[in-house]
Amino acid sequence: MPQGQPTVVPEDGLTTRQRRNRPVLAVHTGDGKGKSTAAFGLALRGWNQGWRIGVFQFVKSAKWRIGEQTVLERLGRLHEETGEGGPVAWHKMGSGWSWTRSSQDAEGNNTGAAAAAEGWAEIKRALAEERHDLLILDEFTYVMEWGWVDTEEVVEVLRGRPGHQHVVVTGRRAHPALVEAADLVTEMTKVKHPMDAGQKGQRGIEW
């Protein structure tokens, strides 16, 4: 059991138990590695608790299949087969959106803003229906930054989500309003990266 002690006890009328069990809105931001990797690490923990995991991948992360997808989907099948852990739903922007293909052109490429808006609309439905216990909105900060979704609406929907749904948003340059709304914000700062020394990304480390 973790031994961390709160530094302040708020006068919010909640018991420690109630406060402990409040759902968390977390943001992993900054220029360093580990934002998405730590989010998928949380998905491991959540799966182990039997949580229903929902992943929504935006932007570049949606363009290739990363190891986490294979493994978390495998864990989702394990849940179906044996009842261990929880179910896993993995959605990728564009061709990966499982509920629509309307935002793709004839070649199956997604059309950016429209695809992002579809993704956000689905996330709103998922939140309203409380489909997941943990939602990972991977690289969603960029979609916000590019104005593909309305920041004010995003913050309002996330703040007002019903029930007990944890949400993790990843990506650089998280909007100040999102940081303000979040309970837990970590900035991953690059101290040193192999690419600075001329090394390119490699299998197993970068994807």
Add this chain to the structure above:
Amino acid sequence: MPQGQPTVVPEDGLTTRQRRNRPVLAVHTGDGKGKSTAAFGLALRGWNQGWRIGVFQFVKSAKWRIGEQTVLERLGRLHEETGEGGPVAWHKMGSGWSWTRSSQDAEGNNTGAAAAAEGWAEIKRALAEERHDLLILDEFTYVMEWGWVDTEEVVEVLRGRPGHQHVVVTGRRAHPALVEAADLVTEMTKVKHPMDAGQKGQRGIEW
């Protein structure tokens, strides 16, 4: 495929392929959340590549069973059953060291420095024998900070490790010599944490 471009091409006589495939020594440090979680996320990726994963947990992380252990060990059994992914070996300081019980007292508690030294000796053997493709030395920076292992020796052994073994070291206040030796260093900085607002850790998020 990631599109990152190196900012400098070094004159080291290596081809891009050789450089790309160099084993990585990574350090996750800083006061923020996500250091260990991102390391275990990397283990997911590595498992998916069929890598042999070795986890060595030190300090407080060794005191309780975290979700990642359950899931990664489950993936290790999946490998044995079906051949998917790679094997997983998980060692915890003290009662979790699988190769010795000599550093425990009568109640089974580990005796700190001796247990840490045992752990480091085993890591050296594992590296010399190239037992794993990815080694995670979780919270090992504290063991270094407390002088339970010799920093100079640790850096020398990690730098000089044979073959193609990736190593990730986690923990706050990584020693400058370790940072200097590492290829990839990320600092996780706490911007905001629920404990600051009086919330305690919770299942699935903290462990």
